Amino acid sequence: MFDAATQATVHQTSKTPSCAVSRCQSQWQSLESTLKKEFGDTAWRTWFRQVEPRQVENGILTLAVPTRFVRDWIKTHYADRIRSVWTQHLGSLNAVDIEVDATCVAKSVPVEEQVTPAPVSEKVSPPANQNAGFGDDTAIENYSSPLDPRFTFDNFVVGKPNELAHAAARRVAESDGSIPFNPLFLYGGVGLGKTHLMHAIAHQIRQSAPHRKVLYLSAEKFMYQFIRALRFKDTMSFKEQLRSVDVLMIDDVQFISGKESTQEEFFHTFNALIDQHKQVVISADKSPSDLDGMEERLRSRLGWGLVADLHPTTYELRLGILEAKRDMLKKDIPQDVLEFLAHRITSNVRELEGALHRIAAHADLIGRPVTVETTQDLLQDLLRANDRRVSVEDIQKKVAEHYNIRVTDMHSPRRARMVARPRQIAMYLSKVMTEHSLPEIGRKFGGRDHTTIMHGVRKIEELCKTDSALAEDIALLQRAIAG
Numbered sequence: 001m002f003d004a005a006t007q008a009t010v011h012q013t014s015k016t017p018s019c020a021v022s023r024c025q026s027q028w029q030s031l032e033s034t035l036k037k038e039f040g041d042t043a044w045r046t047w048f049r050q051v052e053p054r055q056v057e058n059g060i061l062t063l064a065v066p067t068r069f070v071r072d073w074i075k076t077h078y079a080d081r082i083r084s085v086w087t088q089h090l091g092s093l094n095a096v097d098i099e100v101d102a103t104c105v106a107k108s109v110p111v112e113e114q115v116t117p118a119p120v121s122e123k124v125s126p127p128a129n130q131n132a133g134f135g136d137d138t139a140i141e142n143y144s145s146p147l148d149p150r151f152t153f154d155n156f157v158v159g160k161p162n163e164l165a166h167a168a169a170r171r172v173a174e175s176d177g178s179i180p181f182n183p184l185f186l187y188g189g190v191g192l193g194k195t196h197l198m199h200a201i202a203h204q205i206r207q208s209a210p211h212r213k214v215l216y217l218s219a220e221k222f223m224y225q226f227i228r229a230l231r232f233k234d235t236m237s238f239k240e241q242l243r244s245v246d247v248l249m250i251d252d253v254q255f256i257s258g259k260e261s262t263q264e265e266f267f268h269t270f271n272a273l274i275d276q277h278k279q280v281v282i283s284a285d286k287s288p289s290d291l292d293g294m295e296e297r298l299r300s301r302l303g304w305g306l307v308a309d310l311h312p313t314t315y316e317l318r319l320g321i322l323e324a325k326r327d328m329l330k331k332d333i334p335q336d337v338l339e340f341l342a343h344r345i346t347s348n349v350r351e352l353e354g355a356l357h358r359i360a361a362h363a364d365l366i367g368r369p370v371t372v373e374t375t376q377d378l379l380q381d382l383l384r385a386n387d388r389r390v391s392v393e394d395i396q397k398k399v400a401e402h403y404n405i406r407v408t409d410m411h412s413p414r415r416a417r418m419v420a421r422p423r424q425i426a427m428y429l430s431k432v433m434t435e436h437s438l439p440e441i442g443r444k445f446g447g448r449d450h451t452t453i454m455h456g457v458r459k460i461e462e463l464c465k466t467d468s469a470l471a472e473d474i475a476l477l478q479r480a481i482a483g
């Protein structure tokens, strides 16, 4: 699920006039050091050395990258931040568009910094200290992907959509070595707190049980290490190293799907750890059964422990998060501004935070608290992107498709259960995913009264409490619609 403002295309590059390219290149270069600082050296080396800026046109920056994998990664993890850094320094940018162009690889990138496997080259010599990193306890920590110190349980706001995932993560973190469930599988859309919870587990264990070895790896780092081990014919020690930990966490495991050898390795490591009663925590953007490109036995084994879903945020949770962050920032941002943001920025927590930071920076600059009006001005682009996101019509269409009924049944008076239930689901989703009032929603459902809509919404809420398959189905739909 990507931000609507972050479009991506797979088409081959259309060559752009060279003056536009060079202008864009110099703009990009002027931001390089800021971006490097923002993302960190390692991430920069891993992902951005192969990026080529192509053009800026109509507020859209086009970048080219060599593979779909790199494109997807940058799109999910960095595009939005690139957009905001660009906007801050060079003026408004609406979107970052990423194309795949295999010629980008031609730039010389040191072999050990490439992410995609490359043929073994004779020039490559193994790193001098290739075994360093796992010899002792502290080394495990070196091997781990970096942990964000802000991602602690204390800083995590709990609400209905994330309470199960949060409780499960806490249980794992507080366990004294016994394994409550294995694996813990956390899943949910982008920016809903998966990484935050995983880092929180690691922080807590390192603090309260420092003798337990915790290894947190992004899936991309896992693959990178594995490919590197393959290249240096060192897979044995890689496996032993992985298997020597007490808690292994792999984030964004969907990025491993489709890469057979890495999957195979992952599967064996995973089995070995579970057999030895070591805790495994996995995150992904989909449930185990929906992970495309994963081998069946791996998928089914991933689902053996506890599968906890992070649902899209509710208004209450968004407001709670904003209040907590405002207190953390110690900024004087009025309550009605927070309420406005919680109403209007519904996509994900990352964007919500971004909006709050922009407002705080603005408040600092102008030296007085912001108002709803200045906020509207300041966040025009973000608000538009969020508005664009979901309409009642989109919801009706997706729900109708999902249940295999006609869109016109959303408006029709038919009461047969097979159309009435999906219709109620669409009403419920229209209520939680758009800003429309009940009467407005009623009008879009064939002129129904607002009490009918309210009844439908309540009905679905009730059913979800007891029918987990339905709740799951609706969460899935919600993600598909939001994506």
Ligand code: ADP
Residues within 6 Å of the ligand: 151, 155, 156, 157, 158, 162, 188, 189, 190, 191, 192, 193, 194, 195, 196, 197, 321, 349, 350, 353
């Ligand atoms: P994901 O890994 O699911 O894509 P992240 O864990 O990176 O999402 O979360 C995105 C941002 O939102 C992070 O800055 C995180 O701290 C924040 N965030 C998400 N959920 C919450 C929450 N419940 N309370 C506080 N901050 C949150």
Ligand code: MG
Residues within 6 Å of the ligand: 194, 195, 196, 251, 252
């Ligand atoms: Mg994440």
